[in-house]
Each structure stands twice: as structure tokens, then as C-alpha cells.
Amino acid sequence: MQFGLSEEQSMIVDTTRAFVTKELYPHELEVERNGHLPMELVREIQAKAIEAGLYAANMPEEVGGAGLDTLTWLLYEKELGRANYALHWTCVARPSNILLAGTEEQKEEYLYPCIRGEKWDCLAMTEPGAGSDLRGMTATARQDGGDFILNGTKHFISHADIADFAIVFMATGEEDTPRGPKKKITAFFVDKGTPGFTIRDGYRNVSHRGYTNAVLEFDDCRLPKSAVLGEIDKGFDVANTWLGATRLQVAATCLGRAERALDHAISYAAERRQFGQQIGKFQGVSFKLADMATELKAANLLTWEAAWKLDQGSVTEADMSMAKLKATEMLAMVADEAIQIHGGMGLMDELPLERIWRDARVERIWEGTSEIQRHIISRELLRAHGG
Template sequence: MDFSLTEEQEMLSKTVRNFCETELIPHEALLERTSELPRELELDIRRKAMALGLHACNMPESVGGAGLDCVSFTLVEKGLSRASLALAECVRRPNNILAACQGEQIAHFLEPVMRGEKRECIAMTEPDAGSDLKGMKTRAIKDGSDWIINGTKHFISNAQNSDFVILFAATGEEETSSGPRKRISCFLVDLDTPGLEVARGYDHMGHRGYYNNILNFDSVRVGDWQMVGGEGEGFKVVSDWLGPGRLTVAAVCVARAERAFEVAVDFAAQRKQFGQPIGKFQGISFPLADMATDIRIGDLLLMNTAWKVDQNAPTTAEDCAMAKVWCSEMLGRVADQAIQTCGGMGVMADLPLERIYRDARVERIWEGTSEIQRHIISRQLMRARGA
């Protein structure tokens, strides 16, 4: 297997890395100090990203995106994700569900997103239904040519800064060999639709400038034209999105682990105790070796999985799960050891380590918990053996 990057991919990686270092990382201190991302800063970063062709680089060329393959897009995610989440997200990579827009949806939702004029959020999780989508209580009931939606979604990322939501709701029930199953459908809903409240979310650990919101639907009326795919095809839409989403989390984790490691290595080489750099003591050098190995394994797993996605390999689901669970847990280990390497300075805001440590914890939860990833992996192991 050839692990070398093409000349174009090398150039793309360097371009994105430089963009992150010059346009994103310098604003991290402001974000940490205020917990706010100024709107004018967000728009400025977006304009600069669009000028470089980074905006919507994950979207197909057929809808106006750059049409990057999975390996190339993973390089973009790694480059941008060295910075704080809120800053990295100023460079918009729209949810790829929007590529399925048809008819009126194209002009109303897709095209404004591609022009950088609108922003979407996605709503699946509910107070009583997180990983168990079949437990979803938000319902959409048919009313003539419309649907009436009632229910609550929470942990909705950046809804207050978005224009519309990609919503998943139950639209009925069907009998299966294992009993009744809810039919889940996907809708695109403007956030200023009557009856839809975007409420303040929860105070949370880490990710300054990132917001989570609660969406309350009280007899919200949407048209048939706002449904993505067919009625009851929501699980298919989710499956098409979840794999790439989990791979993105893995890329984020590798990028942040690399940055934390670089800080730790630099500190170990410069900090002197007992007349020599602390990196020469085995108590410091051996953990650094373990960190380097951990990161290398995660990066190889990540890039191999991205390559498999591009090859349309049949085992993508569990590969993405493996990448997500390993890289998210690896980031936690590396961030913790990087702080230990730097001692007291590791927990000071002068270094980015305490932020990376705080931000790392949620990576093992969103886009499917570590337990869910292990369930996906082990289930496939059993299926392959007829169990």
C-alpha cells in the first residue's frame, strides 16, 4: 500500500496548516478570555477561507464544492483542528446530508450554504434518546401536504448561530421481525419557523465560543418539500453521514494530540533540571516515546480508514468506529501526559495544554460514545461468524 501523498495533497496540507497558524491560532487567547467568538471575526475568517477555496471543500463538485476525496478532506480537518473548535468551524464544512437536496430545497437551503450566506445545524439527540435513535420522541404527523412537528432536541451544536436545522423525527411505525420500529425521517426546517424555539443550552466543559442549544418544537408546520429523501428513510440518511462524521472526530483528535505533543517535546528539550534538559531523564523521555507511538498509530489508523472510504471498501462502518474510539481515547492520554511533562506550567493558560485537556473529554462522547463504537466493532465481529 502506498502511503505517500500526491503533490496536490502535500500542497493542500501545507496551505491549511499555514492558514490555521496565521488566521486561527492567534485568536485563541481572545476566545479563552471572553468565551465569545465575535461575529465580525467569524465572517473575516470565512471570507479568507473562501478565497483559498476551503469553504465547503467536503461537498461534491456537482453542488459547487471542491469535491475532495476522503484522504484530502482528512488532511484539511487535521490542519484546521490544531486550533480551537469555534475558530476551526469558521471555515465551513457543511453537513454532507445537504448534498441530497432536491427541488426547492436547492435554492432555499443548499445554494445559500454553498455561498456562505446560511449555516445549518443538525438535531438528532433528545433528553431521553441519545445513542438510541429508535427511542426518539419528536414526532412529525402528516397534515395534508404538510407535517406538524412536536418534540424537543438538545445538545444541538451552534443552533443559535444557524439559519436552519437538519431535523430527524419519527413519522410513523412499522412492524419488523424483531417487533415495532419507528420510521425516522429527515427534514430541513428554518429556525425562524413559527412554533420553533431556539433555547439556551447547558453550561459545559471546554470548547470556549462553542454553543449548544435546546430546540423546542410546538406544532411546527413544514411542507412536504422540506423532507430529505423519502418518508421513513432517516436511518439511511443518518448512516450516510455518521461514518464521515466519526472520521472527522478522529482527525480532530490526531491534530490536537500532535499539537500537545509538540508543546511537551519542546518543553522537555528546553527545560533544565540538575544541569540537563528534562527530556534526557527516562521518567520524561519514555512517556514521550509512548506518546509519539500512540499518535503514530492513531494517524495511521485514521489515514488508512480515509483511504478505505475512497476505495469504497465494505468494512467502512467498523473502520470509522475503530478510528473514532482509538483516536479520541488516545488524545485524552496524550493531553494528560503532555501536562505531566510540563509540570506546573502544563496547567497554566500560557500553554495550550490545559485547554486541549478540557476540550478532549467530549470527543469520547459526541458522534457516538466509545461504548457505542465498541458495540459497532464487536457486532460486526459476531456477524462475520454468523452470530
């Protein structure tokens, strides 16, 4: 097996890290302290990202993206993940690849403007009563002649406040299955400003300051049939086809933050002296560093293997779940131990460690909780034995 990076991959890693260090790090403290990302700053960094070829790099080359294979894309995500989430996600946007499932007319209206930096998208699935159980959603879309009427509420919708449109999943009926009735789901494009569609401020989050969430309300919101993404009642097919790799994206950004925290911990352990010697020479600190590095390497390998298998067409749901589970739980451990090594200074916002520690908490919840990932992994293990 080859574990080394290609020349192209090394160049992308170096270019992305240099951009993150020069253009994103200097603004982290301001965003963290006031919880706000000014739009003029977004536009300034966005223009630089486009010029550097880093904007919408997750997209295929034929639609204007960088055309990266999955492993190279995740190496890029890892480097972006080292910075404040609001800065790297908003200013160096990566449009949802579910937009690739649209018709050519839908791509012209939604996909290509996102790639050019003219629009932002957001994805709306979660409801107050339907988080991990998406089949339990109660928001509905009913047909009325040639149109659909949407009613219901979505919440925890990331960056919906700046999005120009939402990709919204709604229940459009019910079907009988051996396990009982199951919701049929359809995906829709909903433009900001559509009558009956309201975006309200969401909740204050301790993780990812500056990266907002919103509540979306639909009150007899009328949409034409042309707003359907994919096929009617086949919304989960669209989601499962295009959204699976988002778990690997989460894993990759966690790797970047964990690496940054470990780097700080190693430097501090080498520089800080107590009782006449470097604290890194004390077993209580040195063993922490060893465990942190080992866990980080394990998470790296799980993520890169899953990425490689995705490009080979052999990846399983369990592969991606293992990578997401390991990387997110590893980040929590590494961030916590980095703070412990720094002592009181680790909790001061002059260092990025307290942010990384806070931000780590949400990673075990969104894009499928750790419990959901364990369910997927165990289900696959048992399936071979008739379970």
C-alpha cells in the first residue's frame, strides 16, 4: 500500500495551509469574541479564495470545481478544518454536492452561481421532533394541482441566514413496509423570499461561533413542480446517493483541528519548564502526547482508507461511520488533553485550544450522532450473520 502523498496532493495541502494561516487565522479571535462574521470580510476572503483556486474545490471539474478525487478533497478539508469553522466554511464555501442531482435548468439557477460565489445554499432536514429519526419528520408537502404546498418547521439549519435558497426535505406521503408505515420524502428547492417561507434566528451555540443556525418555517408555501430535486417521493434516494461523504468531510475537518491542538501541546511541553526541566519529560505529560498522536494517526488512517475505497467504489456505510466516529471522538480527547497540558493557559482565548475544545462537542452530534454511527457499524457486522 502507498501512504505517501502525490506531488499534486502535497501542493494542494501546502497551498491550502498557507491560505488558512495567512487569510483565516488573523480573523479568528475577532469572530470568536463577538460571534459575528461581517459580510464585508466574507467577500474579501471569498475573492482571495476564488483567485487561489480554493473556492468550491469539492466540485467536479466539468461544472467549474477543482475535480479532486475523494482523498485529495479530504486532505484539502483537513487543512481548512484547522481554522475557525465560520471562516473556512463561509469564506471558502463548498456547495453541497446534492446540487449535482439537479436538472440542467436547476444547475443553471442554483449550482453554478454557488460555484462562482454568487449564491450560498443550505440543507434543511432536521426538525424539532425529528433529528436522528428523519423518517419521523412531520413537515409536509401536498400536491395541489401542478404545485406543492409546504407546511411545517425545520431547525438547526446551518448558515440559512445568508443562504439564497434552501434544499428542503418534506414528507409527501406514506407507504406500507414490513416494518410498518414509512414516510415518503421529497426534496425541494425553496428560494429566499418565497411567500410562506420565513427564516428566523436560531439558537446560540457554544460550538463554532460565527457559524449560525436558523429556524425555517413554512406556512402554505406554494412551489411549482419544477422545484422538486430528483423524483417525487424519492428524496432519500437523492440524499443517500449524494450526501454520504459528508461524514468523511466532518472527519477530515476534525483531523485538522486535532493536529493543530497536538502541535500546540508538543510545543508547549517542550518549552514550558517546571521543577528544573521541560514538562514534556514528565511521564504524566509525555504519555498524554503519545496517546494523542496515536489516536490522531488511527483516525487519519481510517479516514484516508474510507476516502480511497469511495473512489474505488468499494466503500461501505460502516467504513464512513467508523471514520466519522473515530475522528470526532479523537478530537474531543486530543483537545481536552491539550488543555490539560497547558494548564490554566489552555482555557484562555489567546490560544485556539478552548475554541477547539468547545467546537469538538458538536461533531459527535451533527451529520449523525456517535450512537447512530455505532448503530450503522454494528448493523453491518451483524448482517453477515443474519442479524
